[in-house]
Every structure is written in structure tokens, then in C-alpha cells.
Amino acid sequence: MNRTLRVRQSQTVLPFGVGAVFDIQGESFVATGVGDWPQKAKQRVESPRLAGRLGVTGFYAAPPTANERFDSPDAPGAPYIRFPSWLFCGACRRMRRWRIADEKPGQPPRCPSCSPGRTLAPMRFVQICAAGHLSDVDWWFWAHSRREAGERRQCGEREKLRFVVSERASGLEALSVTCTAKGCGASRDLLDILGTHGMRCSGRNPWQRVGEATECAVPVQIVQRTAGNLYYPVVHSALDIPESDAPTSQGDEELAGRVREHDLWVSLCRVAGTPRADVFRTMIQEDTGADDQLLDALLAEETGQPVPVASSGPATAPASPDLSREEWAAFTAPTPPATRDFALRETTLGLGQETAEPWAGLHRRIGRIVLADRLREVRALSGFSRVSPDASLVPADTARRLKWLPAVEVFGEGVLLTLDKDALAAWEGNPEVRRRVAGMRADFDRSFQKGRLQALTGEALSPRFVLLHTLAHLLIRQLSFESGYTTASLRERVYARPEQDQYGILVYTAAGDAEGTLGGLVQQGEPPRLAETLLRMTEAAAWCSADPLCAEHTGQGFGNLNRAACHACALLPETSCETGNTLLDRALVVGGERVPGYLEPIVTAARSAAVDALEEM
Numbered sequence: 001m002n003r004t005l006r007v008r009q010s011q012t013v014l015p016f017g018v019g020a021v022f023d024i025q026g027e028s029f030v031a032t033g034v035g036d037w038p039q040k041a042k043q044r045v046e047s048p049r050l051a052g053r054l055g056v057t058g059f060y061a062a063p064p065t066a067n068e069r070f071d072s073p074d075a076p077g078a079p080y081i082r083f084p085s086w087l088f089c090g091a092c093r094r095m096r097r098w099r100i101a102d103e104k105p106g107q108p109p110r111c112p113s114c115s116p117g118r119t120l121a122p123m124r125f126v127q128i129c130a131a132g133h134l135s136d137v138d139w140w141f142w143a144h145s146r147r148e149a150g151e152r153r154q155c156g157e158r159e160k161l162r163f164v165v166s167e168r169a170s171g172l173e174a175l176s177v178t179c180t181a182k183g184c185g186a187s188r189d190l191l192d193i194l195g196t197h198g199m200r201c202s203g204r205n206p207w208q209r210v211g212e213a214t215e216c217a218v219p220v221q222i223v224q225r226t227a228g229n230l231y232y233p234v235v236h237s238a239l240d241i242p243e244s245d246a247p248t249s250q251g252d253e254e255l256a257g258r259v260r261e262h263d264l265w266v267s268l269c270r271v272a273g274t275p276r277a278d279v280f281r282t283m284i285q286e287d288t289g290a291d292d293q294l295l296d297a298l299l300a301e302e303t304g305q306p307v308p309v310a311s312s313g314p315a316t317a318p319a320s321p322d323l324s325r326e327e328w329a330a331f332t333a334p335t336p337p338a339t340r341d342f343a344l345r346e347t348t349l350g351l352g353q354e355t356a357e358p359w360a361g362l363h364r365r366i367g368r369i370v371l372a373d374r375l376r377e378v379r380a381l382s383g384f385s386r387v388s389p390d391a392s393l394v395p396a397d398t399a400r401r402l403k404w405l406p407a408v409e410v411f412g413e414g415v416l417l418t419l420d421k422d423a424l425a426a427w428e429g430n431p432e433v434r435r436r437v438a439g440m441r442a443d444f445d446r447s448f449q450k451g452r453l454q455a456l457t458g459e460a461l462s463p464r465f466v467l468l469h470t471l472a473h474l475l476i477r478q479l480s481f482e483s484g485y486t487t488a489s490l491r492e493r494v495y496a497r498p499e500q501d502q503y504g505i506l507v508y509t510a511a512g513d514a515e516g517t518l519g520g521l522v523q524q525g526e527p528p529r530l531a532e533t534l535l536r537m538t539e540a541a542a543w544c545s546a547d548p549l550c551a552e553h554t555g556q557g558f559g560n561l562n563r564a565a566c567h568a569c570a571l572l573p574e575t576s577c578e579t580g581n582t583l584l585d586r587a588l589v590v591g592g593e594r595v596p597g598y599l600e601p602i603v604t605a606a607r608s609a610a611v612d613a614l615e616e617m
Contacts, residue, residue, distance in 0.1 A: 007080075010408045012062040013235060014575065018396045018406065019134070019205065019384040020231050021083060021126070027108060028122040028225060030083035030134070032207035033398040034406050037079065038063055045407045047378035050238035052297060053323060059380050059407035082109075083206045084136045084225065087120035088163040089113065095139065095161040095177070096120065123163070125193055126225045127201075129218040130387040132394035134230070135202035137193075137222055143177040145197070146188040157181035193222055208398055221387060232389045233381055238323045239493075240376035240409075241330040242337040258288045259298055272299050291322070322455040328495045328502050331370055331416050341376035341411070349534075350527020357605035362534060365599065367418035367503070371525045375414050375508055380407035390448040414508025415525035417475070419468070419598070424503055427598050428463045433588065436595050437463045439554070440563065440583065447559045453579055458497040465496035467588045467598055469579065472505040473570045474589060478537040482529070483520040485509060488573040490521070510575065535606060542590045542603045544569035551592055557582060564592060 007016050007024075012031070016022050021030045041063035051058055081100070088095045089111035098109050098120070110117030127137050140158045160181045166174045169189075178187040201220045203213040223230055259265060268280040281295060330337055336344035347369050351359050382405055385391040396406055427433060441461040444450055457465050472492040480487045491510035495502035509521055524533060544550045545568045556562050558580070565571060565584035574580060591597030 009062055010410065013379050013381045013406055013408050014233055016080075017233050017235075017381045017384070019132075019386075019394060020233070021134075021225050023122075023226065025108075026119065026121065028083060029080040030206050032079045032081060033205075034060075034396050034402060034404075035399045036207060037406075045378055045409050047238055047240065047380075047407070047409075049241075049323065049326065050236060050378055050380060053238070054236060054380065054382060054405065055296070056405050057403045059378065059405050061408050062406065079207075081207055082122075083134075084123050084126055085206070086123045086136050086139055088123060089118050089120055091118045093162045093164055095123075095159075095163050097136075097159055122225070124224055125190075125222050126230070127199060127220045127222050128230055128386045129201045129216060129220045130385075130391040131201070131216050131218045132205070132384070132386050132392050133201050133203060133216055133218075133220075134205050134386065138199055139177050140179070141199060142193075142197075143179045143188055144184075144186045146186065155179060155181045155184040155186070157184070194224075196221055205394070205398060212399070229387055232385045232391075234383050234385070234393065235379055235381055237377055237379040239327050240339075240341050240378065241327055242339045242342060255288065255290055255294060256298060259284060259290050259295065262288060269299065322497075324456075324493070324495050324497065324502065325500055327493070327506075328500065328504070331495075331504070331506070332368065332418070336370070341374055342372075343374040344370055344372050346370050347525065348527055349531040351531055357609065358535060358602045359531065361601045361605055362531060362599075365420050365423045365602070366534070367420045368416070369418075369525060369530060370416040371522050372414040372416065372506075372508065373522055375412050377410045377412070377508075377510075378407055379410065380405045388448075389452075410510065412509030413519065413522045414506050415521060415530070416504055416506045417471075417530075418504035419464075421503060424464060424467075424598070427467075427596065430596055432595050433463050436563070436585070436588070437461065437466055440466060440561065440585065443555060443560050444583065447561060447582075449559070449561075449580070449582065453583075456494060456496075456578055457583070458499055461583065462496065462498050463588065464498060464503060465494065466583055466585050468496045468503070468505050469494050470565065470570060470584045470586055470589050471598075472507060473565075473572055473577070473584060474537050474541045474586070475505070475534075476507055476572055476576060477570070478533055478540065479507065479521065479524055482533050483524045485520060488575055491576050492572075492578060494578060535602065538590055538599045538602050539606055541569065541586055544586070551587065557584075563587060 016031055018031050018033055021028060037060075042060040043063065045059040045061050047059060082098060082103070085098050086095060087098050087109055091114050092111065094111065094113055096111070102109065109120040111120055123137070123139070125137050126134060128134050139161055143161060144155070157179070160179060162178045162180055164176050164178050164187070166176065166189075168174075172190040172193060174189070176187050176189040179185065196219050199220050199222075201216040201218055203216040204210075262284050264280045264284055268277060268284060271277045271280065284290065285295065330342070331344065336346070338344065349363060349366060349369065351363050381396050383393045383395040385393055444457075444461045469492075472494055476487055476490045476492060479485065479490060489509055491508055493506040493508070495504045495506070507521070524530060544564075544566065546566050550556075550566045550569060551564045553563060553566075556566065559582065561582035563585035564587040570584050570586050571581045586592075587595045587597060589597050589599055590603050591600030597603070
């Protein structure tokens, strides 16, 4: 029977982007590099601002197709190849190495030894290394690696293997790989399969040709093909804002003038994109104080094309470029710019002359409310890493010949919420608040994620970032009940860099289909719905089912980067959070032991009002 194996176009960046292994209908595939994409059918995705930050010429989306058959080399769409190539039959237990020549488009692999042919299943384990390589486990080596009488048994038949199940044991100990070559019989169970076993790295990924393999001395690890450390994508995103109308501060203009007047500016423009440029960049930045973002923008303007930063060392996961400056300026402009894909309108909490608590306190702590009826976001995949997020970066084009990146565009809506500047400044100045964030900052400075997240947090982790980030999580969780969207369909953008005078959050739809523009999110931002949502959010956040353990925690989550935040109260799906569910603290929002929360007076007033109402009944 023919099969229909589908992957939506939006999934070709995340979660099924280049290098990702995924199961579908009992089969397993890996997404190949963009160098293997059909060149004529791919669609261009426009995002000059993001392209300039990443130093590429542009972006392309995978060719759309309603019926992607990953086992057909002539299929349209982003190509996927079968991986692992080692398969086994569930009936006769014979193992077979499947090759591209064995594929029959539209049909799953069948066992040639059984009648009728049974569908072959992929082996569960693969091997990876920190250099980003992925390959099959050398099952022949594994079967013959069990030492007997001090010697390793070997034979010349490398593909006569069986995947045997024993009834005398359980778990991985019951599974073994056995050589069926005449006179051999070598066998080894899978009890200690996970980890390193002295196997050599193939030096390439499954879609790369043998001639593209490199010498790799990095130790390999055997993991399950669905393991979390097998694939860490590096995805960048930018909102499509009208650049020509985006306000630019006077300080930026003065800084740009100092850069252009620098003695080394002409020299930098001549060698931009080469290893020599790093020296000139560093000297100009030390003398003028310009950041990478401004310098890259000026170089792109001067040379007429994006200028990538050269690097002579091994590629590692880059820090995300700071794209928040222009977005924040566009959202907070007195007259917001408007285009077909960027439509804003300002509103209020709608409390009017309400002077009773907790509404009056809420009004004093919330600033502007901006509704985005139409947003366009571009998400681009620059590469991926394996074993660890800070391991070597494998580019989306493993051949390193192309100057573009795979991307998708998503249309949606959103709500921008800002805090009151004076109330925020007073709260940030509290010694207890600063002391609590100082502990988080110490953990953050020791984390490998610091370089990647500094574009969001600024030079140093500030109280306002933790506050706004946690507030965004709590708001998304509450809006998922109010608006009809799932939490995975909502995303956050945190604008909290003190040096750029940012103090707001954007919650917007992230679905890659029609669900992203249904209007439910903007409707929840209309008065008085948002005020009621914020009140219910603070009341819900004041108590967690894991309290008091959660509220009193001094470090939880990955790298101990969270405080009072767990799955029961503040965490979101990974696709919704910019920082991977880190740098969260519910106590900074609703208060905790000796720590004043920014919205703590709202919680106290709401509880008092509820008690008074009960007494009057």
C-alpha cells in the first residue's frame, strides 16, 4: 500500500530541520543539508534585516509539496534520506544494511527472506560526536568486540548479523547482536551499549558523500536515535518591521558618525569578511564603544552586501544577533509605522475612572498596550550541534558553498505590554531584589548559554529581564485558557535591555498555519479583557502546586538558572521560550520570602477584596 509521509513547510526549520532525525509511520529519516535541496523549486523568503545580522545573502524556504515521499530521490520538497541504514526484521530477526539503490518509492523496506515480506524496522541506536557527525553504529564491530579467552573474535562477513531477543533476561540485556557467519557465532548484548566504546567516527553525516568525510578524532557516543542530545538547532528569528520608518535615536547617529570618522574605518571596509578584519573591528569598538550590531549595519551599508564575521577557529554556536532595537522602537513609536504585514494600534487597560484596588494598583504598574493585528516573522536555521549546545556548529550547508540559509515565514498577531518606567525603576532599586538577581547572575555567568543569550539579557543579567521574562511566561499560560490558543502556539519576545531603555514583552502567535491569525489573541488585548486576564494571572501565579518547595528553591532547572519556576507554574514548551525555559523567578512577580514582587500589591489587594466580599455576604 502506498504511503503519504508529510512534513509541513514550516517544520523544515524546526523541529525537522537540517540534521534532525525523526520517526514517522514506523520509519526513520534524517533531513539533508540545503545543498541537496531542489534549486529551482525553493521559494525566496525576504528579510533584509535578519540577513544583514547573520551575514548571508538571503533566505529560501523548502519547496512546498502536499505529498512528500522521503524515500524518493526525485521527490519535491526538502529531501530526507533513510537513517539509520541498519534495519532488522521483526520475524526472522535478520539485520540488513539498506542502501539508496534498494529503495522502492512509495513502499516501506521489506525483508527479502520472509514470505510475505515483513516491514523492516530501524535500529534504535546511532552514534554521534561533538564535532557534529552522525552515523550508524558499527554493529559488526559491536558483535565481535566481546573478548573471549583474551582475544577478540573476528570474521570476514560484515553483514551477516541478527538482532536477537532472549527470553531469559529483560531490558537491554535481553537484546543482542549476533554474527551468523559460518564458524563465527560472535555475539554481544546491548546492556552497556550507551556511552563510548572506542569506535571511530565516520567524519561525516549520513547525507554526505564518502569523499566529503574528514578525519575526526573526537570520541563518539552511542545514543538512542531520539535522544535529546542528538540535535541542537540554532534558529534565529526577526519580525518584519518597516525599516525605513523605524526610528533611530540621536545617540546612534552620533556613534555611527564617530565610527565613520575613525582612522581605521576605510581599512576595515577593504578587508571586511576576512580574518584581518577582526583586528580592525576590535580597535574601532574599543575607541568608539560601538557594538557588533551597529558595526555590521554600517559595514553592510558601506559595502552594499552583508558582511559575515570571519573566524579562523572551529565553528561554534554563535550568539544570537540583537534584533530588538528596531523592533522596540517601532512598537513604542508615537505613531507606529504600518505596512501590509505590520499593523499596530494602541489601546489601554480600559479601567477608566476605576479607583478601587486592585484595579488602581494594576493601572499604576502597567504602561502602554499595543495590539498587533498583523505580524510577520521569519525564522532561519543557521546550523546545529550534537552532544552539547556549545559543541561545534555544523552549518545548514555542510559543503559550505552556499551563502543563504533555510527559513520559513509565519504570519500572526500579538499583544505588546509595557511596564510603568517609574514603578519599575523603584522596584529595581530595592536591595532585596538586586541581591536575589545577583545569585542568578552568578549562575548565568558560569553557564555555557551566556554568550548565546546576551543579545536578550544585555551585558549583565538585570532584574527587569528576569521579571519581564517570567511575566511573559505567566501571561502565555493564562492566555492559553482565555484566547483558545495552545501554549505551543504562542511565543514571547522580551524587550528588557536597560542600556536601550526597554521594558516590555510581546506575546504573539507562532503557529505556522491558519491558527496563527484567528484574531483571538488580539481580542484578549482589548479592554477590559486584558486587565481581567492580568489579575487572574497574578492570582494563579501566587500559588504553585509544588509550593513551598518551588517558591523556596535556590536553584533549579538546567544549570540552576531558575529560582521559583517549575512545570506546575511557569515553564512553557521549548518552542515558546527564547531562552530555553531558563532565567525565570516567579517570586520577582508576585513576591516571596523577603523579596518584594513587582505585582505583589495586586495580589494582596485582590485577596483583601475577596475577603471583604465574603464578609458582606
